[in-house]
Amino acid sequence: MIRFERIGKTFRGRDGAAVEALRDVSMDIAEGEFVAIVGASGCGKSTLLRLAAGLVPASSGGVSIDGSAVTSPRAETAMVFQAATLLPWADVLRNVTFPLRLMKRIAPDTEDKARALLATAGLAGFESRLPRELSGGMQQRVAICRALLQEPRLLLMDEPFGALDALTREEMSIELLRLWAARRMAVLFVTHSIPEAVLLADRVVVMSPRPGRIVDVVEVNLPRPRSFDQEGTDEFQRCARRIRDHIFGNRAARAA
Amino acid sequence: MPPARHERLARLKAALPAWIAVIGLFLAWEGAVRFFGIREFLLPAPSAIWTATVAVWPTVLAHTGSTLLTVLLGFTASVLVSLPLAMLIASSRAISAAIYPLLVVTQSIPKVALAPILIVALGANEVPRVIVTFLVAFFPLVVATVAGLLATPPELIELGRACRAGRVQELLRIRLPFAVPFVFGGLKVAAALSVVGAVVAEFVGADAGLGYLIQTSMAFFRTPLAFSAVVILAIMGIVLFQAVSMLERILFPWSSGAENSAPPSA
Numbered sequence: 001m002i003r004f005e006r007i008g009k010t011f012r013g014r015d016g017a018a019v020e021a022l023r024d025v026s027m028d029i030a031e032g033e034f035v036a037i038v039g040a041s042g043c044g045k046s047t048l049l050r051l052a053a054g055l056v057p058a059s060s061g062g063v064s065i066d067g068s069a070v071t072s073p074r075a076e077t078a079m080v081f082q083a084a085t086l087l088p089w090a091d092v093l094r095n096v097t098f099p100l101r102l103m104k105r106i107a108p109d110t111e112d113k114a115r116a117l118l119a120t121a122g123l124a125g126f127e128s129r130l131p132r133e134l135s136g137g138m139q140q141r142v143a144i145c146r147a148l149l150q151e152p153r154l155l156l157m158d159e160p161f162g163a164l165d166a167l168t169r170e171e172m173s174i175e176l177l178r179l180w181a182a183r184r185m186a187v188l189f190v191t192h193s194i195p196e197a198v199l200l201a202d203r204v205v206v207m208s209p210r211p212g213r214i215v216d217v218v219e220v221n222l223p224r225p226r227s228f229d230q231e232g233t234d235e236f237q238r239c240a241r242r243i244r245d246h247i248f249g250n251r252a253a254r255a256a
Numbered sequence: 257m258p259p260a261r262h263e264r265l266a267r268l269k270a271a272l273p274a275w276i277a278v279i280g281l282f283l284a285w286e287g288a289v290r291f292f293g294i295r296e297f298l299l300p301a302p303s304a305i306w307t308a309t310v311a312v313w314p315t316v317l318a319h320t321g322s323t324l325l326t327v328l329l330g331f332t333a334s335v336l337v338s339l340p341l342a343m344l345i346a347s348s349r350a351i352s353a354a355i356y357p358l359l360v361v362t363q364s365i366p367k368v369a370l371a372p373i374l375i376v377a378l379g380a381n382e383v384p385r386v387i388v389t390f391l392v393a394f395f396p397l398v399v400a401t402v403a404g405l406l407a408t409p410p411e412l413i414e415l416g417r418a419c420r421a422g423r424v425q426e427l428l429r430i431r432l433p434f435a436v437p438f439v440f441g442g443l444k445v446a447a448a449l450s451v452v453g454a455v456v457a458e459f460v461g462a463d464a465g466l467g468y469l470i471q472t473s474m475a476f477f478r479t480p481l482a483f484s485a486v487v488i489l490a491i492m493g494i495v496l497f498q499a500v501s502m503l504e505r506i507l508f509p510w511s512s513g514a515e516n517s518a519p520p521s522a
Contacts, residue, residue, distance in 0.1 A: 055414060055417055073417060073418045073420050075420075077418070079414075079415070081414070081415070082411075083411055085409055085411040087412070087433065088510055089433045089434075089508065089510045089511070098419075099418075102419040102420075102425065130510050132510070
């Protein structure tokens, strides 16, 4: 449904020098597909996400959804950031409905849908709490609900569990898969955790830094529903090793 | 509700050391004046100040009312000017570059120097006094509000843009609410400074007000009355400050606790 075609992106750095963030990135994501992007810091993963969201324009090449070029933010995409970025003045329910209120897409059943969604995310009873009263994991759940309530066809996630502790992170990954299985939108998930990428995705796109390029695409042939029990399987290890080799092999070669 | 009562009790407990300190200070003051036999026109004892105030209380009340009017008008003016000005500054780099130096100029001019000029130009009435009060109070409010508007996390702005919010929507729905704790930080400073501004203006050109009372009292060495005016001014500042704090707690309960997590960078 979304196609990246020979994307190049160059930023002007603070010192005025041009920084090439992405070079010649091409890929397709199918309807309902879960794609993870893995790479070291500075490989342009987040830039790719912002291009897909229509928040920044490409320097060359282009992004298109169902054949029409993405030039500005669209209703069919929603985004989850590394920080929950909730509105500190609004309670959980109003945070979740905020994007729809901003876009004037409020329907009579929006609030019921929001409550149901919060309940499936384990947040029943917290609707009228303020963000500062919630733990980091709960805040991020609210942020995910906020994105899902927009019923996006493409969910963009920028290291959504990056700020959480390891235990919460595993729990949240499984929960995300459960929410995704019930809706089946396409997901583009940026992370720098290799196990997380393998656990979640149908395909893992491996990127190399400076400039960001795709070095490999790893198909993960593990049955769904996924769980951390699969971490011991040969397929999981094969995928993880292949990704690791690309990321660290690259670095070892440069150091030599 | 028990939690609310518990909270009130806790707040009372937190305020206790402050009360003890203030009462202790006054007792030490009274004691020192009596013990060393300090003459009244040099340093009056608290009891002497009280007696002097009660003796002419209708006059003191009238002067207090006059100052309070100037303070409130100047404070209101500073709020009405500062908030739109801050939004203008925060909205555009060019406007900010044009206005900020002018603001700094208004701040580097001593208001005491400006007051007589304004009074000659505008006449010895309420207007120049309100203007001086406004000039003293509005700057920290502008700075704090601008800081708040610009401190909005970039992700929140991005979220707004991803939801196709325009610039006006972004300002009203995201930046402005986010700035509320900062605005109240500025309002508290402005409230306290309004009292300073009003007294400065009254020193120069007024026939009423606590500033005027201080000057006339001292001219006749009626030191206790001057001290009385100073104490009333202090109380006025504290009450205004607390009123702003209370307003914040009532209108924006999420904000009063948020101050700790988002200290104004100004």
